[in-house]
Amino acid sequence: MSTGTATATLLRMRGIEKSFLGVQVLHGVDLDLRAGEVHALIGENGAGKSTLMKILAGVYQADGGTVELDGQEVRFEHPLLAQQAGVSTVFQEFNLLPERTVAENVFLGREPRRNRLVDAARMNADTAALLDDLGLTWLTPETRVRSLSVAGQQIVEIVKALSYDARIISMDEPTAALADEEVELLYRLIAQLKERGVAILYVSHRLKEIFDLSDRVTILKDGSLVDTVPTSQITSDELVRKMVGRPISSFFPDKLPGSETGDVRLEIQQGGNEQLDGIDLQVRGGEIVALAGLQGSGRTEIAHALFGVDRFTRGTVRLDGRPLTARTPRQAVRAGLALVTEDRKGEGLVLNQSIAANARLVLDAVLPGRVKQGTRRIPGILTSLELVSRGASQEVRFLSGGNQQKVVLAKWLATEPKVIVLDEPTRGIDVGAKERVYTLMRELSAQGVAILMISSELPEVLGMADRIVVLRDGRVAGVLTAGSGDISEESVMALATGHEEQR
Numbered sequence: 001m002s003t004g005t006a007t008a009t010l011l012r013m014r015g016i017e018k019s020f021l022g023v024q025v026l027h028g029v030d031l032d033l034r035a036g037e038v039h040a041l042i043g044e045n046g047a048g049k050s051t052l053m054k055i056l057a058g059v060y061q062a063d064g065g066t067v068e069l070d071g072q073e074v075r076f077e078h079p080l081l082a083q084q085a086g087v088s089t090v091f092q093e094f095n096l097l098p099e100r101t102v103a104e105n106v107f108l109g110r111e112p113r114r115n116r117l118v119d120a121a122r123m124n125a126d127t128a129a130l131l132d133d134l135g136l137t138w139l140t141p142e143t144r145v146r147s148l149s150v151a152g153q154q155i156v157e158i159v160k161a162l163s164y165d166a167r168i169i170s171m172d173e174p175t176a177a178l179a180d181e182e183v184e185l186l187y188r189l190i191a192q193l194k195e196r197g198v199a200i201l202y203v204s205h206r207l208k209e210i211f212d213l214s215d216r217v218t219i220l221k222d223g224s225l226v227d228t229v230p231t232s233q234i235t236s237d238e239l240v241r242k243m244v245g246r247p248i249s250s251f252f253p254d255k256l257p258g259s260e261t262g263d264v265r266l267e268i269q270q271g272g273n274e275q276l277d278g279i280d281l282q283v284r285g286g287e288i289v290a291l292a293g294l295q296g297s298g299r300t301e302i303a304h305a306l307f308g309v310d311r312f313t314r315g316t317v318r319l320d321g322r323p324l325t326a327r328t329p330r331q332a333v334r335a336g337l338a339l340v341t342e343d344r345k346g347e348g349l350v351l352n353q354s355i356a357a358n359a360r361l362v363l364d365a366v367l368p369g370r371v372k373q374g375t376r377r378i379p380g381i382l383t384s385l386e387l388v389s390r391g392a393s394q395e396v397r398f399l400s401g402g403n404q405q406k407v408v409l410a411k412w413l414a415t416e417p418k419v420i421v422l423d424e425p426t427r428g429i430d431v432g433a434k435e436r437v438y439t440l441m442r443e444l445s446a447q448g449v450a451i452l453m454i455s456s457e458l459p460e461v462l463g464m465a466d467r468i469v470v471l472r473d474g475r476v477a478g479v480l481t482a483g484s485g486d487i488s489e490e491s492v493m494a495l496a497t498g499h500e501e502q503r
């Protein structure tokens with residue numbers, strides 16, 4: 001136990017100020033980190049979380065305020081200086097070299113040498129010792145990073161941080177790309193880091209994680225500090241109110257009055273290819289059908305096969321009764337499909353172009369005849385998504401991650417699709433904006449759009465879907481209907497894992 005160190009303040013940030021291009025985004029923020037604590041940092045999209053984290057990491061320089069480490073004022077002019085002082089950051093985009101091994105990545109730029117040559121044996125042994133210490137014996141120093149899962153790569157980043165004797169590790173939405181079982185692994189690793197007295201600064205939009213993991217939570221709003229509180233002393237409603245500035249009453253909005261389920265718009269009969277087999281699926285106009293399942297169960301593969309990214313080699317797909325044979329995404333869009341993917345790295349957004357230009361990207365590229373009409377809808381869509389920006393002419397690279405995701409959504413909604421496939425539509429989006437996305441889904445349903453939603457967040461699946469199609473190993477493991485009584489997180493998981501018989 002590290003109770004002796006649990007209260008020692010390692011890091012003290014005071015009055016941190018930061019402006020970009022003359023616009024102030026941090027207004028005198030204070031933050032303390034104690035040894036052995038998980039300190040959550042939360043706030044709406046654009047609140048300034050990443051900026052504060054990057055100042056701590058030496059990526060950005062603060063315009064004002066002070067940072068003290070162990071009571072000594074420090075100023076990290078470069079990320080390497082922060083790292084050498086024991087302050088490491090695990091960003092969402094990893095800084096690993098995929099073709100090199102785990103050990104080569106951990107010791108990149110400071111390889112142990114013997115007679116001027118890299119001492120690979122020692123490097124591997126030192127890495128093995130670090131892995132061993134954390135009980136990560138399934139990971140070997142000689143493994144090439146490219147062959148690792150996202151979780152594996154994240155672990156390499158954490159091991160690298162520890163090899164620098166990190167006493168502070170910041171994590172930016174570390175579970176965003178992890179499967180459920182990998183999240184468990186991360187939780188265990190975080191518990192071990194705490195035991196060692198490492199302070200963890202944890203940015204996440206998932207409230208469950210904040211309550212599962214954190215000892216204290218700091219809330220930012222519009223670049224200002226709202227509060228820092230022990231997590232055990234705040235309810236999730238209070239937390240949301242401090243963050244969004246208003247209570248969120250019914251998180252999942254009810255169906256709009258007059259919403260009716262119409263004819264079948266999308267139908268897959270016995271769809272199959274290398275990954276999928278015997279997929280039967282129907283989505284009616286006005287209906288929201290969720291695809292649930294573990295990562296690799298075939299959820300995204302169905303979306304890709306529908307959208308012409310991949311293909312069904314068996315079975316038939318119909319859209320409004322007519323056979324759909326999209327061989328390319330372009331054909332799929334023309335037929336009336338939209339596929340909104342979780343797009344965090346800006347794939348599909350042209351980062352150095354404006355919000356306005358990005359929002360009409362699909363219209364311009366694929367639906368020239370509808371540009372005028374579609375473009376008119378864009379401002380309304382962006383407003384309802386609560387986009388935080390300095391106007392439609394702002395380049396998207398200057399938007400926060402969550403706000404970039406909203407532009408991706410807008411780009412697809414502007415095409416007025418008949419069938420919309422939403423792949424993890426609210427990942428990285430704050431709670432207030434999530435509510436807006438759900439309301440928007442209800443509005444689209446009321447207009448007769450058929451919605452196919454892929455989501456790893458079971459509360460979202462249960463809160464929004466009329467039917468849940470649970471996949472396992474590329475097949476439909478079962479279909480659950482909303483309001484039928486047998487529907488719960490457990491029943492979905494039981495189907496997804498194949499453990500239904502054991503319950």
Ligand SMILES: Nc1ncnc2c1ncn2[C@@H]1O[C@H](COP(=O)(O)OP(=O)(O)OP(=O)(O)O)[C@@H](O)[C@H]1O
Nearest residue numbers: 020025045046047048049050051398399400401402
């Ligand atoms: N390099 C930059 N240049 C200009 N403005 C920037 C830059 N980086 C961030 N901003 C602006 O600073 C503000 C805070 O952004 P930041 O990325 O810190 O938010 P965040 O709280 O991490 O949001 P999210 O939850 O969406 O990731 C936003 O208004 C953003 O547009």
